Amino acid sequence: MQATSTATIFNGCEFSVFNAKEGVSDEQLIAASLKMEQAFLHKEPGFIHHALLKGDHGAWADTVFTHSKSAAEQICQNFMSHPACLEYLQLIEDGSASLTFWNRAH
Template identity: 85%
Template sequence: MVQTTCPAPNFNGCEFSTFRAKEGVSDEQLIAASLKMEQEFLKTESGFIHHTLLKGDHGAWADTVFTHSKSAAEQICQNFMSNPACLEYLQLIEDGSASLTFWSRAH
């Protein structure tokens, strides 16, 4: 059995969003924009712990931000729209496809 460790063992909150990329946007473009957003925005935000981008079936994507608390995730989201790297990332997401939720760790 392979042992793994959680990349964010001390998280107590997260933001979880699902979306679809705009037609014509490549996986490479979306991944590059996600990494840029992480470096230029998320890593500078108070309460940020870890970020991951997940690819599902049939063009589905999920973006998860692990934080110290649910309120930290909500605050980071409020700050998101004022960062140029975040706006570049948003430009690649199909209008109306995003579903954004906030969570508190239960266990």
């Protein structure tokens, strides 16, 4: 089986790790993530794919694949003013998020 087209066309991404606020269920976080993806990300220039990942001990990772690192940075700037994104942020534990931007190396 071949890799998906997303793997062959993205050249940048935003990668963040965070913890959900105490009392926030997995279902709430996933629903807010899907709402943010539909209402915001799918309309942003350079957006390719979004993934929400769940780790151990309450850790989460959110990744946005884009056409370039600069597109990922621009999407992040726009993120802070969209209502669906702000709803998503309300579920994240204050001070727990670490956000980085990446260029595809290979």
